[in-house]
Amino acid sequence: MLPALMIIPAGAGSGKTYSLQQQLGEWVESGLIAPERIVAVTFTEAAAAELRERIRARLLSLGRLEDAIKLDQAYISTIHSFGLRVLKEFAFDAGLSPRPRLLNEDEENTLIRVALARTTKADEITSNLARYGYSFDHNSQKSAEDGFRDDLLRMVSLLRSAGWSTESDAYAAASVNWIKERYGVTGDGEALTLQLHRAVTRLLAAYPESLAPSFGNNETAKKAFQNDFRNLKAASDKTLLSSDWSLWKGLRALRQSKQGCQLPKDYDALATAVIQAAEALPAHPGPRDQASVQVETLIAAGQDVLLHYAQAKREAGLVDYSDMIAMAADLLRRSPSVLKTLVERVDCLVVDEFQDTNPLQFDLLWQLKSAGVPTVVVGDLKQAIMGFQGADPRLLAALISQNEAVSQPLTRNWRSQPDLMHFINATGHALFGDEYTPLQPQGAESSQAPIELIEFGTKAKNGQHAVRAFSLAGRIKTMLSDSSQTIVDRRSGQQRRLLGGDIAILCPTHKMLAEYAAVLRAQGLRVRLQEEGWYSSRAVKLACQALTYVANPADRHAALYLAVTELGSLELRTALEQLMDNGRIVDPLLTRLEGVTAAEQDRTIFDLLADTLRALNLFDEVAGWPNADQSRANLLRLQAEASDFMETKQEALASGGYFGSGIPSFLAWLQASVQQKDKDNQPDPHVVDEAAIQLVTWHSAKGREWPVVFMCGLDRELKSDLPNLALGYRSFDDLAKLIELAQIEYSPKFAAPESDGKFLVTLDRATEQEARRLVYVAMTRAREKLVIEWPSYLAGNDKLTYWSLLASAIKPSCETMTLAIGGTDYPCPIFPGAAELPQAATAQDFGDSEILLALGRRAIKRGRVPEQLVPDSITPSGMEAYQVAQTDSQSLESIKYHCGLELEIELTGSELGTVLHRCFEILGARPSHARRLSAITGIDMPDEVTELIVASISNFERCIAERFAIKATHRELPLLGIDDSGSVISGTADLVLQTDAGMWIIDHKSDLIENPNRAFDRYRPQLEGYASLLASMGHMVQGVGINWIRRGEIVFLPWAAV
Amino acid sequence: MQVIQFLLVPDSSAARRLRRLLAAQSPRMGVVVGTWPELLDQASAGYLLAPASGDWSAHFLDALEKVPDAFWRESLAVAAEETAAEVESALCLLLNASGSTSDLIECDAVGLSLRQHKHFQDLVRLVQALDGWLPIEFQSMQQLMACSPVDAVRHIHVHYLDDYPALTAFQIKLINKLNADVGLDADPALTSVLSAMLPDTLRVEPQSSLQALQRHLYAVSSEKMPLDSTVQWVGVRDFLEEAEVAASLVQQMLVQTPGLKPADIGLLLPEAPEYTLAVNDAFSLAGLPLSGLPLRPRQRDLGREALFLFLHCRQQPAPAMALAACLSSPLMPWPKYRGTILAQKVMDGDYGLTPFRGATSAAESMLELLREGDQTPQSLMTAIHAFVELLDAGAALKPHLHQAKTTAEELCTAIIEMDDIDWGALRRLSSPQYAHLAESTTYNREGIAIWRETHEVWRSVRCLVVLGFTDGHYPVPGGESAVFVDEDLRSLCSSLGLPLVTAAEKQQEQRDRFKRQLSAVSEFVCFMVPRKAATGKALQVSESMVFMGKLFSGVDNAESVILELDVAADRARIRFLPQAVSVPPRSPRAPVVEDIQFGRDLLALRTDAEGNPRPESPSSLENLMISRLAWLLRRVDAEPKSWEPERPTVMLLGTLTHRVFEELFQAAQPIPTAAFINDSVEPLLFAALSSLAPFLLAGPWQVERTYLASGIRKAALAWQTVLVTLKANILATEVWLEGNLDGLPIHGQADAVLGLPDGRLLVVDYKRSGAKSRKPRMQKGYDSQANLYRTMLQTGGPKCKDNTELLGCLKAGVSTAVLYFMTSDQVSLTDARIIESGVIPGWDVIEGDIAEQAMALIRQSLRELRSGQLRLNRLGDAEFFDKKAGVKPYALDTSPLIPLFTLPGEAKEAE
């Protein structure tokens, strides 16, 4: 019997895949599970593939070949693929399309937008966008409408990730209540507003005009009074005052007398009254109520949108990414029989990276578990850093705490060298307290010192990151140039010299990585970093401009661009002068592209792009450029984009506003699609880059490891942001009811900081918790050495940073070169970091050291494909094209046997040919079948037509019988042989007449021709082909002929005449 | 009677191989080598069968609906096509296994689960509902089974090997019938040729790794052997690199292996167009001939696409890009260049579709058709008919024209049934599909043999390079069925005794073929493992890798035998990898970036009929101020053109706001009241939308519309307050002004000209943005636009001389001030010191000359242009204009050429 539930908490590097592979192998071996009945859910496709191969390898080494093959049928995949499997296997049970199509981003946006337009439930907000805090955002260049839509979409996605039904109206109340609890007790709103209004009115009565003019040369004062006056004027409108809370905020800050800027006597008093009344803002119920209305509206509208959206998708047979899980979970919940059938198909369920599960995913998996599928859960709370994707580690925490008995934590670490592991254990304890399980080091000993600090005791005046990167670069250069620095090669297990590729620099944000990369490069270090700028890269730009030109050779801009850049031959001046003088540009490059244009018509974008790249010779060109590999990778991605464009249905494109399948449509689509998140990233040009230091964010470092890790950016301040929309739970007591216990938790941004504070408390706690986990993830990436940037200048600053989390536990000492953690000292070299960037640092030029390895395209020796090649096989009927013989018409004989067939049937030429051919074949052999002609040919023929054909055939047969002394007749005779040059010849001769003297070969032709003798030449190679085959079998061939069916004439060539 | 000896083989590649084997032995007569479909053709011809006819899919859909309460009922309602396809494939599975419908109907289904039983029974009921019809692949089989031998004009004797090809019960039945009709025994010589087709591993070096692969892959091998050089795995980046490395390896092989010819080498490719492309590219470069590369280009579906687009155009408002795409379709009744021009015009916001000069009557009718829309099915039908009649194409595109006509008929058939136009349904009917053209593959004797993953081997080779050795290939996974999963099939097998083929078995067939492919190699195999897709996404290695790894001693982890091209130590071990000398990169041609002296007056580039320079507009001069090159590109009509879906851009929203303001605040009219404004904004906006941006009237833009309306209302009310407080008199709106700047003619349309009680004039420009975006440049003296209007008033006046009141004021020579009204935050930015800042909420007076620097810069640029000089931008310009001048230098983004032709250094003004 398998345990119903097994929980494996697995710290970083504890070998969870190994233990899974062992465990599952064991179960298969003892017959507890069948390999094809394993369901394993992993976080990525790569992880799924790895797990599958590891289990397979395990089964093979147990000698279980059959089982290893059966593993093909097992479901080891991401949760989305698993959901999709459930949807497909039970599509009929769910009443869905059995071949659902995945929505793309455009379609999803548009369908939601359409759904959004159909809901009237958001009117309160959409007609008062500004009041609800939506306005044009200069950073993101997003309009107020977009801002609101983003919020609503976020709400929609929360509703979906909570798996909520679209009908229920129970959710809003819980959310309103949640806000109320946090906002706290409030006063009488109306009274407070009235009080402020009175104060404002009094002030305006005394000072009806702005005070600004009296401060003509004091700009600050002038501005302040202009502002104050605007606010006061606005506040005199009571309706505005009871809805616009930023107005209160403004009034709380009215300007009063200052040194050197005295105001009229009573103004200060009146202003003080206003300020005091406005100070009541945090106690005003108005902002709270407004927030409540906002969340209620968002929920109601969100549900409405979902309803419309779901309907639209259903009608179009579409599913989106989250449907794969939501609909599967819903199906299992609604249909016990489906659940039962599914459970019968599964022997055990394995869930990896459980800490990254969101509630809906949890719901789907938990249903299987609850229905009796033995379940193994693997995860690590300390590595739960995917909160931004909706993951909720509280699920795993609850699961563990409720099932302590079945928890079997892994307690060893296979990754880090022992001394490093001891340090990590101590730090882990400091970060997580007793929740931390120390791991026993199993990793190999290393020659590297396990920990190093680079200390930054003073804050740089500017360019903080550059200064630190500079110090890092120094340290790395020393390490790389020191031949005694060795590490254990992971693949070979051997000690070898340290290379750049063994080093990773981990920063919390991508932006920071980019800054580090710039400095490292300037210091002559080779780095590897996922960078943006694909679309604007040279190779892609050139290809796109060329496509533009191919689509429209009258496009002067494209012509100009191509002519004056890398591949062209003109200078800007010349090209512009050509435009001024002739209105067009002449360049060989453009002429080559015009060749592509000529063939454009119905070519697909994929082919046109290929043609264009060939015309530009672009892959070859870039192969020699600096940055050759990146350019090449970028071009390849452009090809992939063209495929993508073609794979997207035109209906889908249309819903995003893109129409057509030609070049301009593709370019429009491409231009917009690179604006989407991460879509402008340049693809990685290498698989491995041994020399390049890798720059990776903490988040994406998860699941990876390096011999040497630099942990950077600890000074980053950790703050929670408002507004915040999140999913919470009333309790975790009953995991099976999780969905019912979920609630939307909305923390608005208030006008009063006091109110904000009340909501930030909870958020800050969560932020800090996640920060601890991130620190843990980052430091556990190192196998042999961990180098930490230590911004000790932050000491005394009470802001929360990654550093402050670590510094509260770790005490470095420069005198003893140790780190003290909880009473234990760990030896640790401490290097002083630079305080400022040296002037020369940026000026150094290491640019041209790049060398292009002669691999791939660069290694191909250029050659020319030989032109005349011997065909592998020849079909005589296809030989027309090969050679045209010249027959002396005097050697041809001809027999007119019939007046010819002038037929009135609605058939195309080739259809008619087939029919006539068949008639000659069948009726020639079996004249009695004439009655069944229509049935045999499948063509309804009027009687006259049949009669005509029959007559023609019988004449033909009679004539040939008379002309040739036939011993036997072969119709449709297959022939097979080989010719002198080695080509296989195979074909079917229509008619072979056997006589005492030898064979005659006759082909039926239904072409309408003028000159039968000349037309004979066209078919002569074919006939000769048959003849030579027969000859190679040892037959005498007497001659060849053609029956011109439509003319009722046989033309033949006796061999003797040649 | 004539007898055809038919040798049945799995596919065309096997047929090619067998034909050569046979022909090489001796030439033959009456022997045919072919695949199953070819056998069916031969047999149908031999038995005088008419080609099948009738609309199977319609009949099938009908039958599906006839079975009450079938498991597919609900799915059929939402996705008829997909459901039908899925049910049909399950039905075929059953038919194949049972060999006849009657056997199936009589099957006794016991021991099945409820669900399995239901699915099975429903399919049986479906067979009955089909009333004798069978899926297309069975139709001729069924007919042939019923044929009497006496009807035959010739007999077909079928020869085949066990399980090669694997045959279904139905197929075996038919073969048995054909052979029985012949009534002769099989020729043993033919059977022995057939078995010669199966690869043998004898030629391979015994005890080599290659032999181990050929014998023991996917099998239990008792002993492992060390890995030798007959097999290797190479990890490369992507499919293109696979092809490139393969080409270089092949070149090296030919050099290093005595007697090796290209024809002795093979490439095994997965089925994907990008492999064909890449292999063709790399091997052409290397001058290596290929044999058997499948070229199967796809084609745009121009016919259906034209109708698909037309439908979008007729449902108004027509999306601009739908119009553009339709106008530039090669099927339109005008030349391609004309379509391009018409399309660009629409994309630039001109929806007029006015006939061009020289338009044929067909062209005019087409434009008219595209201008209008439909409300009723009847009118749409008429339009569709007219549309396809007008389509026109050269010979090469005739099939597309034909497709368009067929599609139009299908649409009209559907429309007849409709009470209202169901646009969605019609579009689905006309949804374009890329069609594959017939495959054209040339085989030659000398070239490197191309094998395909899903095909048998057609020629043995000495060395093979396998490409695309990734997850999902070697083998390709079997498909899943929504009707029966493998487990159901196994239950059905044991319960009904039917030999149903499971997905697992299909996959096993693929493994067997892969093994046969490897067994046709005698010396060396190299597997190429691409690590990334073209997108850059990571790929996993083929699942067969694990099985391979297990064959060799000393291999713990199968992946570890893959030699990475990127790793120096691995590279040294790759057999046949050419070791060429690495070179430093050579930089491509760099453009010469320097200021240009053209030696001619650049302002004279564009002149009117008399040779006088055409007037410049304020926006063009602002462009000039920021970038001379941007200005020049516009002058020589070389600005980039592109398509873009319609969106409510800042510019469009501005135009709409203008339009409403123009209507609300009219010249020579009293200033409207607040109540009037409140009532009028919506209808006015609606009218503006209808003519300027019909797409915004569509559903998805509702939020934008509401927000826009409320924004305009707020702005209009604030503007009204300003006008009332100023006691202003609106002298003119949207008035074209002209004048000159140091002799250069200038012109432009001012939003409004106000007369103030003291007689001064105020030139007004409405801006749809906030004070933040305009005020800085005014304070810094870099604001030229309103000032240029002022200049026009001072040096010229309105183009139209009807407005006597305005002319009167101008004549009086009164002073003129300018004002920007910022509609998004209702601030009035002005240099009119009429009243102090803040007196009217939002009233903001800018001290000093708002245009001083800008005008100086413009004058300087004009002088340069006159002298023929084109000064390029400097790197510092962007920051200078942004920070020092307060102007967002959008002109620098006009073309990617501008950043390319930018010189290092500070902005000139900053120097």
Ligand code: SF4
């Ligand atoms: S011996 Fe030759 S000619 Fe006579 S039937 Fe046989 S193949 Fe034909």
